[in-house]
Amino acid sequence: MVFYSGKFCTLGTVVSGYRVNNGKWDLIGKRSPQKPQMFYHVANPDMVIKKGDFVAARCTMVNNDDTQVKIGSGMDDEMCNFYMMYWVDGNRLLSRKNCFTMGPPYFYWKQWQQELGDSIPEDASQLDEEK
Numbered sequence: 001m002v003f004y005s006g007k008f009c010t011l012g013t014v015v016s017g018y019r020v021n022n023g024k025w026d027l028i029g030k031r032s033p034q035k036p037q038m039f040y041h042v043a044n045p046d047m048v049i050k051k052g053d054f055v056a057a058r059c060t061m062v063n064n065d066d067t068q069v070k071i072g073s074g075m076d077d078e079m080c081n082f083y084m085m086y087w088v089d090g091n092r093l094l095s096r097k098n099c100f101t102m103g104p105p106y107f108y109w110k111q112w113q114q115e116l117g118d119s120i121p122e123d124a125s126q127l128d129e130e131k
Helices: 109-116
Strands: 003-008 012-021 024-031 054-061 080-085
Touching (some): 012 080, 054 080, 054 109
Antiparallel strands (some): 003 080
């Protein structure tokens, strides 16, 4: 069973997470990060993330001001986190207990296009009620 949660500061509009297997993107969860920060049920409760799968998260922010926005963990910084709570079969814990990237301009999904494929969901930055 997997649960997810998203965290932003003030500019976030959508946080979405996906399991990617052989170029196929399956939604883990998607929410407005302005909603209460708590863990939510995933889109598919039967989802299993296996060795070799990728977990990809997308954070969408909107800056309507004429100011530069810094990403970081400071009080005046913007941040985006996609948290997952999960369990493993037996007692074989993962060797890495977290995964993250610095995001743009240092990391883009395009750098992993061979593994992730070309089918990034077009609605990754939209909430269902916006469609």
